[in-house]
Amino acid sequence: RKEVEQDPGPFNVPEGATVAFNCTYSNSASQSFFWYRQDCRKEPKLLMSVYSSGNEDGRFTAQLNRASQYISLLIRDSKLSDSATYLCVHLNYGQNFVFGPGTRLSVLP
Amino acid sequence: DGGITQSPKYLFRKEGQNVTLSCEQNLNHDAMYWYRQDPGQGLRLIYYSQIVNDFQKGDIAEGYSVSREKKESFPLTVTSAQKNPTAFYLCASSSGLREQFFGPGTRLTVL
Numbered sequence: 001r002k003e004v005e006q007d008p009g010p011f012n013v014p015e016g017a018t019v020a021f022n023c024t025y026s027n028s029a030s031q032s033f034f035w036y037r038q039d040c041r042k043e044p045k046l047l048m049s050v051y052s053s054g055n056e057d058g059r060f061t062a063q064l065n066r067a068s069q070y071i072s073l074l075i076r077d078s079k080l081s082d083s084a085t086y087l088c089v090h091l092n093y094g095q096n097f098v099f100g101p102g103t104r105l106s107v108l109p
Numbered sequence: 110d111g112g113i114t115q116s117p118k119y120l121f122r123k124e125g126q127n128v129t130l131s132c133e134q135n136l137n138h139d140a141m142y143w144y145r146q147d148p149g150q151g152l153r154l155i156y157y158s159q160i161v162n163d164f165q166k167g168d169i170a171e172g173y174s175v176s177r178e179k180k181e182s183f184p185l186t187v188t189s190a191q192k193n194p195t196a197f198y199l200c201a202s203s204s205g206l207r208e209q210f211f212g213p214g215t216r217l218t219v220l
Binding site: 031032034041042043044045046049087089091096097099100101102 | 142144150151152154157197199201203206207208209210211212213214216
């Protein structure tokens with residue numbers, strides 16, 4: 001089993017829709033969790049950090065369930081500019097960042 | 110402005126040549142990382158360094174070498190031993206248990 005797994009996607013949703021991505025991790029010792037977005041041919045950029053049970057920032061909500069070892073990202077009222085690949089990342093005790101393969105989102109007009 | 114810079118943005122290499130990719134940060138971060146990304150794929154860790162004069166191999170270190178002589182700098186050399194080096198190379202840095210920040214990347218093509 002891969003250390004971090006994500007919904008394979010792609011997700012094609014209309015503008016204004018609510019979309020949720022799931023991410024599971026196998027290392028129960030993981031300390032910190034992050035969601036990054038990566039636009040085509042660009043570097044990943046931090047979207048949200050998740051240090052406790054969850055975090056909310058405007059239209060974006062991340063939730064962490066340590067017992068079930070998954071984190072989720074919810075995007076409300078999708079915009080065209082939300083189209084990107086979303087990367088789930090966790091930091092283990094070795095201070096290594098482990099990246100999931102990413103989920104591609106296309107928001108359609 | 111604090112951040113991470115990588116150069117060059119595009120690099121072309123002939124087969125059999127070694128090339129060095131630059132990565133500099135002024136964020137005062139202790140840890141620095143190199144990743145490789147192939148089209149449509151995720152990030153794979155090449156090397157990382159948590160402190161000056163020390164570094165560790167990542168998942169795909171073969172054919173690559175690094176040095177960490179200064180806190181701010183973590184250059185990556187792609188050697189002729191790397192058989193398929195065409196990829197997007199990303200450098201990142203972090204501090205403690207906080208998030209990573211990425212440079213803009215170098216796109217390497219072997220001719």
